[in-house]
Amino acid sequence: MERNSNQPLYLRIAERMEAMIDAGSLRAGDRIPSIRHSSVQHQVSIPTVMQAYSVLESRRLIEARPKSGFYVRPRLSKTLRQPVASKRKPSVASLAAFASVLSVIQDVNDPSLVPLGAAVPGDELLPMKKLGQLTSALIRKTKGICLRYDPVPGCLLMRKELSKRSLDWGCGFDAGDFVITLGASEALHLALLAVTRPGDTVLVESPTYYGTLNLLAQLKLKVIAVPASSGDGLDMNAVKEALNTHTVAAMLVIPNFSNPIGSLMPLANRRELLELAEKHGIPIIEDDIYGDLPHEGPRPHCLKSLDQEGRVILCGSFSKTLAPGFRVGYIVAGKFQQRVMELKNAFNLGGPPLPGLTIAEFLRTGGYERHLRRLCHTYRHQVCKMRETVAEAFPEGTKLSNPSGGFVLWLELPRSTDVLAVFREARATGISFAPGPLFSPNGSFKNCMRLSCGSPWTPRIESALGSLAGIVRTLQSTQLT
Amino acid sequence: MERNSNQPLYLRIAERMEAMIDAGSLRAGDRIPSIRHSSVQHQVSIPTVMQAYSVLESRRLIEARPKSGFYVRPRLSKTLRQPVASKRKPSVASLAAFASVLSVIQDVNDPSLVPLGAAVPGDELLPMKKLGQLTSALIRKTKGICLRYDPVPGCLLMRKELSKRSLDWGCGFDAGDFVITLGASEALHLALLAVTRPGDTVLVESPTYYGTLNLLAQLKLKVIAVPASSGDGLDMNAVKEALNTHTVAAMLVIPNFSNPIGSLMPLANRRELLELAEKHGIPIIEDDIYGDLPHEGPRPHCLKSLDQEGRVILCGSFSKTLAPGFRVGYIVAGKFQQRVMELKNAFNLGGPPLPGLTIAEFLRTGGYERHLRRLCHTYRHQVCKMRETVAEAFPEGTKLSNPSGGFVLWLELPRSTDVLAVFREARATGISFAPGPLFSPNGSFKNCMRLSCGSPWTPRIESALGSLAGIVRTLQSTQLT
Numbered sequence: 021m022e023r024n025s026n027q028p029l030y031l032r033i034a035e036r037m038e039a040m041i042d043a044g045s046l047r048a049g050d051r052i053p054s055i056r057h058s059s060v061q062h063q064v065s066i067p068t069v070m071q072a073y074s075v076l077e078s079r080r081l082i083e084a085r086p087k088s089g090f091y092v093r094p095r096l097s098k099t100l101r102q103p104v105a106s107k108r109k110p111s112v113a114s115l116a117a118f119a120s121v122l123s124v125i126q127d128v129n130d131p132s133l134v135p136l137g138a139a140v141p142g143d144e145l146l147p148m149k150k151l152g153q154l155t156s157a158l159i160r161k162t163k164g165i166c167l168r169y170d171p172v173p174g175c176l177l178m179r180k181e182l183s184k185r186s187l188d189w190g191c192g193f194d195a196g197d198f199v200i201t202l203g204a205s206e207a208l209h210l211a212l213l214a215v216t217r218p219g220d221t222v223l224v225e226s227p228t229y230y231g232t233l234n235l236l237a238q239l240k241l242k243v244i245a246v247p248a249s250s251g252d253g254l255d256m257n258a259v260k261e262a263l264n265t266h267t268v269a270a271m272l273v274i275p276n277f278s279n280p281i282g283s284l285m286p287l288a289n290r291r292e293l294l295e296l297a298e299k300h301g302i303p304i305i306e307d308d309i310y311g312d313l314p315h316e317g318p319r320p321h322c323l324k325s326l327d328q329e330g331r332v333i334l335c336g337s338f339s340k341t342l343a344p345g346f347r348v349g350y351i352v353a354g355k356f357q358q359r360v361m362e363l364k365n366a367f368n369l370g371g372p373p374l375p376g377l378t379i380a381e382f383l384r385t386g387g388y389e390r391h392l393r394r395l396c397h398t399y400r401h402q403v404c405k406m407r408e409t410v411a412e413a414f415p416e417g418t419k420l421s422n423p424s425g426g427f428v429l430w431l432e433l434p435r436s437t438d439v440l441a442v443f444r445e446a447r448a449t450g451i452s453f454a455p456g457p458l459f460s461p462n463g464s465f466k467n468c469m470r471l472s473c474g475s476p477w478t479p480r481i482e483s484a485l486g487s488l489a490g491i492v493r494t495l496q497s498t499q500l501t
Numbered sequence: 502m503e504r505n506s507n508q509p510l511y512l513r514i515a516e517r518m519e520a521m522i523d524a525g526s527l528r529a530g531d532r533i534p535s536i537r538h539s540s541v542q543h544q545v546s547i548p549t550v551m552q553a554y555s556v557l558e559s560r561r562l563i564e565a566r567p568k569s570g571f572y573v574r575p576r577l578s579k580t581l582r583q584p585v586a587s588k589r590k591p592s593v594a595s596l597a598a599f600a601s602v603l604s605v606i607q608d609v610n611d612p613s614l615v616p617l618g619a620a621v622p623g624d625e626l627l628p629m630k631k632l633g634q635l636t637s638a639l640i641r642k643t644k645g646i647c648l649r650y651d652p653v654p655g656c657l658l659m660r661k662e663l664s665k666r667s668l669d670w671g672c673g674f675d676a677g678d679f680v681i682t683l684g685a686s687e688a689l690h691l692a693l694l695a696v697t698r699p700g701d702t703v704l705v706e707s708p709t710y711y712g713t714l715n716l717l718a719q720l721k722l723k724v725i726a727v728p729a730s731s732g733d734g735l736d737m738n739a740v741k742e743a744l745n746t747h748t749v750a751a752m753l754v755i756p757n758f759s760n761p762i763g764s765l766m767p768l769a770n771r772r773e774l775l776e777l778a779e780k781h782g783i784p785i786i787e788d789d790i791y792g793d794l795p796h797e798g799p800r801p802h803c804l805k806s807l808d809q810e811g812r813v814i815l816c817g818s819f820s821k822t823l824a825p826g827f828r829v830g831y832i833v834a835g836k837f838q839q840r841v842m843e844l845k846n847a848f849n850l851g852g853p854p855l856p857g858l859t860i861a862e863f864l865r866t867g868g869y870e871r872h873l874r875r876l877c878h879t880y881r882h883q884v885c886k887m888r889e890t891v892a893e894a895f896p897e898g899t900k901l902s903n904p905s906g907g908f909v910l911w912l913e914l915p916r917s918t919d920v921l922a923v924f925r926e927a928r929a930t931g932i933s934f935a936p937g938p939l940f941s942p943n944g945s946f947k948n949c950m951r952l953s954c955g956s957p958w959t960p961r962i963e964s965a966l967g968s969l970a971g972i973v974r975t976l977q978s979t980q981l982t
Contacts, residue, residue, distance in 0.1 A: 140650065205849045234846070347850075366716045369712070375853050
């Protein structure tokens, strides 16, 4: 290390590293050398390196991760803005047109394609071995229990563990408040059936998860899709106006790390939403499936935690955190619980007990907290990597969400982009993503796409993103000529 | 053995044993001494015993069971007639009243009571160890698969095994014809949604499974319950008339060992039912959940095997044969398959893959046939024992079904009996059964009950039956005074 500058040594080290980050030699999510390693590398003392890293931390360029070291923080590329909520006034849509776009879901989920489509965790991120061991041990230990019907409300041990966890959600539910469901999907299905009738209108975020739109379509519900931004989520003025001008039977929202836009609804907006629900006498269905996945800090509370009246029906699952294939979800339905239980009992007599018991045991023995810490860091890292790469590769004018949790990104491509054409082309190249129109009841978001960052960051994924950007550029230039 | 009679030796042995059977020293389902053992016991040659047993067989008093020996055949007590179909003309019912009786289901399923209520196999009858081993092996071997979503139509290996088995049903389905469901319950749910709308009328057997009535009620369907007898099932004239006088959207039937009356629909009636369905242009939903459980002879074919037009939707599961708690069922929906898949996908994105894989492996490695043979014998034995005991203990005038498969019995008590009063009293004594009104949309069968013979025959169950008969007698005499 040169020692001929007037700057203190630690500052020179810090600035050299900042230059490397600016130049892209060190990129968001990269691990930087350990303190000990840097000390050797720069031939300076350990306290000097610590001072240098402290500067970088205070400049929000790097961050410490417990037991793992220092990493380059994600930084928005200057060229990428976030998508904003549409200003268009929402109207009631029938979802009849939605069926036509639904056929692409199969491609979104096709496992032979590069997995930027379905919002599923990569196998590598799941505690496969531990869950396998627990399953084997439980089926031996519990004998008959796993073979028997597990009547609604389902697995008591699971409900007890959920009761404990609900403190982290800002709630203090009893085991008796829960009904175990087949993933959050079944929870949403039961919630909607409990509070609506065919022909009713449900208020949702726009864009929102296509599975929800599909469910609404199958239940012959109509929808009013209220614009939401990737920052704060729902445009509250638009919600207010929609409720004043339309008869809405229920609102279905994703306050924590919304799919696909990744928004985190501010507390004030949550309070306002509840007040509006109260004023209009309507229930709120809260999809909290990403709530356990903040990129940093504590888990955000549920909207349900503010609910004094049993007006909010909370739905969640372990499909994004532990094992989609276990199909273990839950619903806290408040005053609709009896109805929800009747419906579930009539529809399938309850689910298989083994997956619930296994996850309960995982939660009980403390593996979940440790697993979640690692998982949230990993998702964050993967989201950072994907953002950086999109920022570099995609055309000027692309907007990109900046989620603080979950693992999906929402891209708004230049207005002229036909994303369904991009989708077909990408599919042919072996790449899958979720095209924007899937997230709209009436084919909006024609120039948008959702990218899943659920899989480990690999050269294959990096190169697929490059190809995707190439396809976008090519189709754009074709259109321009 | 005395040798001073004029009768041939073998005949004297046969008649002595017949006398023992008549006197009740040997009872239906009892194993009689082996040929070798009898030969020693009676001091006669083995061929003589064989001749004697052959006489008893031809008189239908005993029967050989493969690899197990000779057993006393079930014989109807002379005093017990079978219930016959009601002559009352069926009308359309709304099921609104059904909800009131539904609350007793919890007691029917209460595991702390003597289990004559829920139609579930006793743990002891299920291949617990083998299923446990397969589960453990699969979760190790298949790695990620068990953690991943298993998209509709579900587990291909399971569907391949079902395809093979369908030959025994008189069908030759492809793996592609099946959708894996959460038990037969979900299959029935999807089937009904695919072919009806709220307010439609569905034709069912009377009495029929309360779970079906509950499902119809939750789907806001109406029902026309057509009388069925414990012999041939549906009264075909009544079906004809019902279809001529009412608009029926679908028929839901249990041709093989109907629950609760145990009827096996004759071939001619099946043909007629299909012709009627064709004439009126309506689908048939076939619940075949007991089809694998004949008491002797080959498995009866499915009604679906006669279906040339994709009009029959077949629903089944392994809940009565392998593991209720695995929740593995299936549906063959013919021309409604696409719709069924759309619905299932919207409702829960598919079930957990592990239970289906486990059962597929059990079927593939040949354990199922052997298990079924044993299980059918056991169910038959338990049904025989229960019939004999009911015949002895219950009041004069009790009628009793005589099923040739499955494991439930239907009792018609003397007309004055208030079975819900019996139910309350029995519950207080720690005994559960399913009261008749559960099997009717409008509270009929007030003097009927269903007894489950799913649990191994034990002194506890025998004594519970005695108590039950006592309660019936006491309540009758109270009413008479």
